[in-house]
Amino acid sequence: MTETTPAQLIARSNRLGADPKNTNYAGGxxxxxxxxIDPVTGTPVELLWVKGSGxxxxxxxxxxxxxxxxDRMRALVDVYPGLEREDEMVAAFDYCLHGKGGAAPSIDTAMHGLVDAAHVDHLHPDSGIAIATAVDGEALxxxxxxxxxxxxPWRRPGFQLGLDIAQIKAANPQAVGCILGGHGITAWGETSEESEANSLWIIDTAQAYIDEHGVDEPFGAVRPGYEPLPVDARLERAAALAPTIRGIASTDSPMVGHFTDSEEVLEFLASEKAPALAALGTSCPDHFLRTKVKPLIxxxxxxASVExxxxxxxxLHAEYRADYQAYYEAHATAESPAIRGADPLIVLIPGVGMFSYGANKQTARVAGEFYVNAINVMRGAEALSSYQPISDAEKFRIEYWALEEAKLQRMxxxxxxxxxxxxVTGAASGIGKAIATRLAAxxxxxxxxDLDLEKAAAAAAELGGPDVAVGVAANVADAAAVQQALNDAVLSFGGVDLVVNNAGLSLSKPLLETTEQDWDLQHDVMAKGSFLVSKAAAKVLIEQRLGGDIVYISSKNSVFAGPNxxxxxxxxxxxxxxxRLLAVELGEHGIRVNGINPDGVVRGSGIFASGWGANxxxxYGVKEEDLGQFYANRTILKREVVPENVADAVYVLTGPELSRTTGLHIPVDSGVAAAFLR
Known part of the structure; x- marks a missing residue:
């Protein structure tokens, strides 16, 4: 080997990981x-490079x-204390690190170090796991x-599994890899190219056999009434159910959601075998650690009607929680970590699709991807045989593994x-964009x-893309457009918790020059628009049963009588x-409603740029370029207000520190005595 060994490994890993047929995200x-050359001794030293944990x-x-x-890693064989204490070996890996060691070694390090091959791949392909979870997987x-x-045969990942595979490799010199019961595949080779080729051969051979010998309807016949709804009706129903489902998934802790109505999901949910297969749960550890042991279907x-x-x-949620509690109590010991929550992470709605949940959008999206993997696994296993995942007892040993708990604690x-x-409305520029930026941060x-979809999408991309932000079109003066924007929101992230009524415009005119059209336009966008957004959002917030925040970006002009x-x-x-009205009405649902009264936010403001600033x-008899300083000079603090100051106020109002505050207006105006709240 040469100094290019890590580069070869990374290139191979990237190729294998780029194709979802080979392995799932972060899996394998x-x-x-x-x-x-050891920089200390100047002599050659044998090293193992292995993908680190996570x-x-x-x-x-x-x-x-x-x-x-x-040499040090393999010497651990001589001090291995046995299966009952194999978890201790993970800490021992730290004493085998070379130099600073790079990433933290994973539980699978022993598999890679002990197998006598220069290159080893451990993967979770759907086709391979289908064989691994078939009731007659060994014969297949x-x-x-x-x-x-x-x-x-199934064994929990760890040092003993590494010993097992090393022994199998030694006893079967003709073998290029193995099927790990209930889990995945491992392949090896003397060159990087050979290991990759062997991995792909196992994956493709398994899939070709399933395609050639599998039955035509592995999930059975279609259940009448459970077929997919037409696309528009499907999305409408998904949006209607999303707040309720997110509330269910967030009973123990807040969750972000992801919706999938892919062909694989809809086909599975329409089938006669779906209820029984879903109840069996997933098998591969990477799958059920992300999806929980089984979904709610x-x-x-x-x-059926929405109601x-x-x-x-x-x-079903009440039944699910009781069932999960029973699962925990049946398998927990005195040393087990406390129960982590009894809510489902996967919720399946026949004819509509799948909702998946996680602490953030990426985790929620990946959980959904993993369940699609699980569906593919079940399809393959049922096509050839019968799907038989590992037992609940073994699932519990991994889900509540001390090593898994330690990983969670390190987060x-x-x-x-x-x-x-x-x-956030009007969020493609100015105050709205600053608020969106702060909340995302x-x-x-x-x-x-935003009214301008193109600008909304561009602003969302700046914030980090679809796992952080999405742009939607929103004419807040149009009830149907507002409802569609809220529907887009709940299908993007599962629901809504925090609403900022920021969209606005202004025409600066004296009374006699203000037309009826001027009056209607401004009231439509801000008064009516805020009402429509709050009404549509409140329905989501109430159905979620998670409380929430509504914030109005009002103005010091709401109490200050300025000219023209x-x-x-x-x-x-x-x-x-x-x-004030909504704070009183929505308080019983745990929804807080507050306002912010800025003054003279000139920099970055769309309102000022559209002619309001010049007017x-x-x-006031000043140059337009001096308007910001003019506003600052008339304040008590003599400091200009910028969009980020308003964003800071939204952050504080909606954060944990002011959880008992509602019906409040916060001035963000550097101190305008005439606008003091009374």
Whole structure:
């Protein structure tokens, strides 16, 4: 081997991880063994490079590799205390690291170090797991692969599994890999190219056998009434159910959602075998760690009414929680971590699709991808045989594994707004964009709602793309457009927690020059628009049963009588009173409603750029470019107000520190005595 060994490993890993037929996101691991010069002794030293804990093959970089001294790693065999204490070996890997060691070694390090091959791939392909979870998987392995692939009975990942595979490799020199019962595949080779080729051969051979010998309807016949709804009706029903389902999934802790109505999901849910197969749960550890041991599946047809489905979902949720509690109590010991929550992470709605959940959008999306993997696995196993995942007892040993708990404890503390979903109007520029930016920085998922869809999408892309923010079109003066924007929001992230009524415009004119059209336009956008957004959002917030926040970006003009400003100031006063009215009405649902009264936000403001600034400058007899400083000079603090100051106020109002505050207006005006609240 040469110094290119890590580069070869990374290139192979990226190729294997880029194709979902080979392995799931962040699933599997790869390794390479080679020789480098020890900088301390100046002599050659054998090293093991292996994908570290928590990394993803498709995006693996050298920083994601753990680097160990192979002689020290293999010497652990002599101190291995046995199966009952094998978890201790993970800590022992730290004493085998070379130099700084790179990434943290994963539980599968022993598999890679102990197997006598220069290159090893451990993957979770759907076709391979289908064989691994078939009731007669061992016989299928022999039939499909002959003696080139060896069956390994289920064993939890760890040091003993590494010993098992190393022994199988030694006893079967003709073999190129193995099927790990209930789990996945492992392949090896003396070159990187050979290991990759062997991995792909196992995956493709398994899939070809399923395609050739599998039955035509592995999930059975279609259940009448459970067929997919037409696309528009499907999305409408999904949006109607999403708030209820998110509330169910977030009973123990707030969750972000993801919706999938892919062909695989809809086909599975329409089939007669779906209820029984779903109840068996997933098998591959990577799958059920992301999806929980099994999903919640609605047992009503797509033709049932929304009201019937919502009522039944609440009943099924109560049953699910009781069942999960029983699962925990049946398998927990005195040393087990506390129960982590009894809510489903996968909710299946026949005819509609799948809702998946996680602490953030990426986790929710990946959970859904993993369940699609599980569906593909079940299809393959049922096509050839019968699907038989590992037992609940074994699932529990992994789900509540001390090593898994330690990994969770090492995760960074969540930010203040993690798990919250913010809907911000007028968010493509100015104050709205600053608010969206701040909330995203604090961990929230953000719907950038704006009249200009192109600008909304661009602003969302700046915030980090679809796992952080999405742009939607929103004419807030149109009830149908507002409802569609809210539907888009709940289908993007599962629901809404935090609404910011920021969209606005202004025409600065004296009374006699203000037309009826001027009056209607400003009231339609801000007074009526805020009402429509709050009404549509409140329905979501109430159905979620998670409380929430509505924030109005009003103005100091809501209490200050300035010149030449009748329409704008009147509509801002309307908004200010909406805050008080809704705070009273929505409080029983845990929904807080507050307002912010900025003044003179010139920099980055769409309102000022559209002509308002020039009019206000003329009104006050100053140059337009001096307007910001003019506003600052008339304040108590003599400091200009910028969009980020308003965003800071939204962050504080919607954060944990002011959880008992509602009906409040916060001035963000550097101190305008005439606008003091009384």
């Amino acid at each position: 691991n790869t390794s390479a063994k080679g020789t480098e 990394g993803d093959l498709g995006t693996l970089q050298e920083s994601g590799l753990a680097v160990l001294r192979l 392995t022999s039939r499909i692969f002959g003696d080139k692939v060896v069956w390994v 609605l047992d009503l047809p797509a033709t 019937e489905q919502i009522a039944r979902l609440h009943e 960074p503390k969540p930010k203040s707004h993690q798990g919250r979903i913010a809907f 604090e961990g929230a998922c953000v719907i950038v709602a 400003n009748i329409a704008y100031s009147a509509t801002k006063a309307d908004q200010a009173h909406q805050v 206000r400058a003329a009104t």
